[in-house]
Amino acid sequence: MRAVIVYESMFGNTRTVAEAIAVGLSLQGVDVEVDEVGSVLVPLDDTVDLLVVGAPTHTFSLSRPETRASAAEQATAPLVSTGVGLREWLEDLPTGLPMRVAAFDTHVDKRLPGSASRSAQRRLRRRGYRPVLPAESFHVTDMQGPLVDGEVARARGWGARLATSIGAPGPRATST
Numbered sequence: 329m330r331a332v333i334v335y336e337s338m339f340g341n342t343r344t345v346a347e348a349i350a351v352g353l354s355l356q357g358v359d360v361e362v363d364e365v366g367s368v369l370v371p372l373d374d375t376v377d378l379l380v381v382g383a384p385t386h387t388f389s390l391s392r393p394e395t396r397a398s399a400a401e402q403a404t405a406p407l408v409s410t411g412v413g414l415r416e417w418l419e420d421l422p423t424g425l426p427m428r429v430a431a432f433d434t435h436v437d438k439r440l441p442g443s444a445s446r447s448a449q450r451r452l453r454r455r456g457y458r459p460v461l462p463a464e465s466f467h468v469t470d471m472q473g474p475l476v477d478g479e480v481a482r483a484r485g486w487g488a489r490l491a492t493s494i495g496a497p498g499p500r501a502t503s504t
């Protein structure tokens with residue numbers, strides 16, 4: 329089975345979560361490719377069983393050019409994503425592929441009225457795709473991170489649950 333994870337990340341936290349989700353999927357026997365949203369190279373075709381998208385929450389939703397500019401002003405290190413955001417990428421997502429989908433985000437505030445993942449999930453549904461699990465959020469301690477303790481392990485676990493949801497073969501056999 330094949331999964332593609334496409335993430336947007338300003339300060340690196342969403343990338344870390346994407347990589348942890350990939351580990352969780354991979355340990356359950358799924359072949360995973362992880363791509364930054366501005367440099368997605370993998371063609372999405374009918375060999376992809378699962379598309380997972382992730383982004384940081386900016387003003388209760390997916391980022392926009394203005395919020396990315398604001399992130400750039402605050403950044404104390406080079407940004408991870410410097411091109412297109414997930415909002416724009418999803419607008420060009422082809423319709424009609426047989427893949428299932430899932431969305432996640434990172435954010436600071438636990439009592440959030442909206443989130444990037446819920447916004448991404450709405451967009452995926454509008455394009456005809458069915459989520460395998462509800463949109464999931466992972467928490468950072470502050471604007472630029474780091475992730476709250478335990479979130480990387482939780483992301484691995486979420487990846488494993490995604491794998492089960494698409495009927496992955498289960499734990500990879502270890503060679504002797």
Ligand SMILES: Cc1cc2nc3c(=O)[nH]c(=O)nc-3n(C[C@H](O)[C@H](O)[C@H](O)COP(=O)(O)O)c2cc1C
Nearest residue numbers: 337338339340341342384387388434435436437471
């Ligand atoms: C412009 C901007 C707006 C943000 N708005 C919110 C928000 O509405 N709620 C929230 O909890 N966090 C908000 N954040 C914090 C981000 O969610 C946080 O920076 C992100 O999770 C870090 O992920 P990254 O390292 O992958 O960029 C905002 C951050 C920026 C830069």
